[in-house]
Amino acid sequence: VTALVLGIGNDWRGDDAAGLEVARRLRATGVRAVEREGDASGLLDAWYGERDVILVDAVHSGAVPGTIHHLDARARPLPAVLFRASTHHFGVAEAVELGRCLGRLPQRLELYGIEGGRFEAGRGLTPEVGGAVEDVTAELSRRLRRPGFPARAARGS
Amino acid sequence: MSTESRTIRTDALSRVEGEGAMYVRIRDGQVDEVKLRIYEPPRFFEALLRGRAFTEPPDITARICGICPVAYQLSACAAIEDACGVEAPVPIELLRRLIYCGEWVESHGLHVAMLHAPDYLGYESAIAMARDHPAIVERGLQIKKAGNAIVELVGGRAIHPVNVRLGGFHRAPVPRELEPLAEQLQRARELAFEAVRWTATLPIPDHDEDYEFVALSHPDRYPIESGRLASSGGLDLAPAEYDEHFVEEQVPHSNALHSRLRDGGSYLCGPLARYALNSARLSPLARQAAQDAGLGPVCRNPFQSIIVRSVEILYALDEALRLIGSYEQPDRPAVAVAPRAATGYGWTEAPRGLLYHRYRIDGNGTVLDAKIVPPTSQNQLRIEQDLYGIVLENIGLDDELLRLRCEQAIRNHDPCISCSTHFLTLEVDRR
Numbered sequence: 001v002t003a004l005v006l007g008i009g010n011d012w013r014g015d016d017a018a019g020l021e022v023a024r025r026l027r028a029t030g031v032r033a034v035e036r037e038g039d040a041s042g043l044l045d046a047w048y049g050e051r052d053v054i055l056v057d058a059v060h061s062g063a064v065p066g067t068i069h070h071l072d073a074r075a076r077p078l079p080a081v082l083f084r085a086s087t088h089h090f091g092v093a094e095a096v097e098l099g100r101c102l103g104r105l106p107q108r109l110e111l112y113g114i115e116g117g118r119f120e121a122g123r124g125l126t127p128e129v130g131g132a133v134e135d136v137t138a139e140l141s142r143r144l145r146r147p148g149f150p151a152r153a154a155r156g157s
Numbered sequence: 158m159s160t161e162s163r164t165i166r167t168d169a170l171s172r173v174e175g176e177g178a179m180y181v182r183i184r185d186g187q188v189d190e191v192k193l194r195i196y197e198p199p200r201f202f203e204a205l206l207r208g209r210a211f212t213e214p215p216d217i218t219a220r221i222c223g224i225c226p227v228a229y230q231l232s233a234c235a236a237i238e239d240a241c242g243v244e245a246p247v248p249i250e251l252l253r254r255l256i257y258c259g260e261w262v263e264s265h266g267l268h269v270a271m272l273h274a275p276d277y278l279g280y281e282s283a284i285a286m287a288r289d290h291p292a293i294v295e296r297g298l299q300i301k302k303a304g305n306a307i308v309e310l311v312g313g314r315a316i317h318p319v320n321v322r323l324g325g326f327h328r329a330p331v332p333r334e335l336e337p338l339a340e341q342l343q344r345a346r347e348l349a350f351e352a353v354r355w356t357a358t359l360p361i362p363d364h365d366e367d368y369e370f371v372a373l374s375h376p377d378r379y380p381i382e383s384g385r386l387a388s389s390g391g392l393d394l395a396p397a398e399y400d401e402h403f404v405e406e407q408v409p410h411s412n413a414l415h416s417r418l419r420d421g422g423s424y425l426c427g428p429l430a431r432y433a434l435n436s437a438r439l440s441p442l443a444r445q446a447a448q449d450a451g452l453g454p455v456c457r458n459p460f461q462s463i464i465v466r467s468v469e470i471l472y473a474l475d476e477a478l479r480l481i482g483s484y485e486q487p488d489r490p491a492v493a494v495a496p497r498a499a500t501g502y503g504w505t506e507a508p509r510g511l512l513y514h515r516y517r518i519d520g521n522g523t524v525l526d527a528k529i530v531p532p533t534s535q536n537q538l539r540i541e542q543d544l545y546g547i548v549l550e551n552i553g554l555d556d557e558l559l560r561l562r563c564e565q566a567i568r569n570h571d572p573c574i575s576c577s578t579h580f581l582t583l584e585v586d587r588r
Binding site for chain 1: 267271272283284287294295298301305316317
């Protein structure tokens with residue numbers, strides 16, 4: 001059983017595409033990775049029956065653009081404030097909490113949040129976020145190739 | 158009589174699509190002012206369509222809304238095909254109706270179970286409700302999933318489908334692709350039938366409004382992708398006559414335009430209007446469910462909209478199954494549409510109500526002018542009037558309970574503020 005990477009975002013909203021870009025790059029190297037727009041019911045369906053799931057999404061916490069946040073969504077609720085870029089106020093954080101209430105969370109559920117700088121209409125990542133996309137892709141690539149998909153080495157946020 | 162003054166406000170309304178706020182001012186026990194403020198910035202879609210090719214509005218306008226892109230695509234197709242003098246053949250029209258059923262199920266499914274139900278059961282969110290009532294949420298998710306499956310199969314993907322084009326579709330499904338979908342829809346139809354019964358058991362406030370209902374109407378089917386415009390006041394219009402009878406006005410407190418009847422006031426579109434003008438054309442199963450749930454042929458209680466919406470979900474699933482059962486693959490997935498200098502008018506019934514598009518194009522197919530009137534801007538004035546009556550009836554409630562009741566009243570009409578700007582904060586001011 002291999003882990004599933006869910007890249008979340010909107011290609012037409014600048015840095016909000018970061019998660020999608022990570023998923024595309026990983027898939028090109030043979031990793032199980034899919035893209036989603038981030039609506040809660042779609043995410044619950046996407047991880048249905050999966051054991052290990054990694055979410056990658058752009059976040060907006062006020063940190064320096066390009067900052068990589070790593071959170072264990074099984075351990076505690078994701079702070080909803082991170083996802084200002086989600087549509088309809090019924091996005092990633094809600095999907096996780098709804099999944100928790102309904103007993104529909106994967107055994108392992110991690111979030112890589114990439115701090116975005118620009119969420120206005122239009123395509124293209126800012127350079128800082130482009131760099132973070134490369135870093136997250138490389139790290140996941142490395143972790144997912146190791147047998148048993150080891151936990152992330154402790155460092156930073 | 159109380160001489161106090163109160164202000165009730167919500168600065169960011171939750172469980173609606175987009176960004177808006179509500180403000181209610183009460184003076185000496187009387188409702189002095191009610192404003193639904195839509196502050197989501199306008200997006201100028203109509204202006205950016207000018208100069209684009211006549212084939213582009215279905216895909217461009219679909220981006221106005223992540224919840225009802227099919228409505229935008231099909232209203233745009235209807236208007237541009239009208240300008241070009243093309244009528245889609247029946248098999249294409251039926252396939253359009255099928256994908257549209259999927260969008261109704263997706264949109265209503267989300268609203269009933271996740272956005273509106275918490276109001277009736279006293280929860281601040283679907284998540285809080287899911288802790289105590291997981292089965293309700295689980296059923297809602299299953300129903301919505303069936304809608305997604307229709308849109309994904311016919312439209313290429315569940316959100317922002319890519320298979321719709323002017324003249325029809327890029328590709329029409331082959332009949333055997335629809336078989337597994339039919340099995341899923343049968344299960345969803347059973348859940349939807351249960352859901353109608355369940356909505357009838359909710360504690361529903363007593364409250365009637367004297368609405369002027371406006372919806373499409375079709376002689377032999379419940380209106381979705383086509384019809385003439387009908388109203389409880391007796392209108393019977395073709396799309397080209399819309400602008401003669403309806404006007405849009407700017408108001409200082411909102412970024413969305415307010416629509417009203419040219420020779421009258423506000424009106425209501427959406428599920429209550431469609432139902433009032435067309436309940437006789439529901440399928441027998443949907444009619445039976447409506448009757449069992451205590452609905453008559455017309456429903457004027459906006460708090461019962463959750464029942465009507467659930468009846469429409471059941472109908473859309475029943476109708477989708479009927480369409481699949483009689484599906485014949487079109488000879489060609491789309492008909493050719495050649496441009497000509499003309500103005501075209503089109504409309505369909507988006508989940509939230511009438512969605513009108515008008516395009517003027519030149520002989521080369523360049524869009525010269527576009528007009529889009531979404532359901533929420535048509536309903537905005539009427540929602541304010543609902544609030545006025547509901548505040549008056551509930552003026553004895555404390556501010557917090559009154560605020561909750563007002564939010565519920567706004568969600569009765571599932572406003573899509575993203576579409577109409579062209580979310581919600583609530584403020585009650587009593588002194």
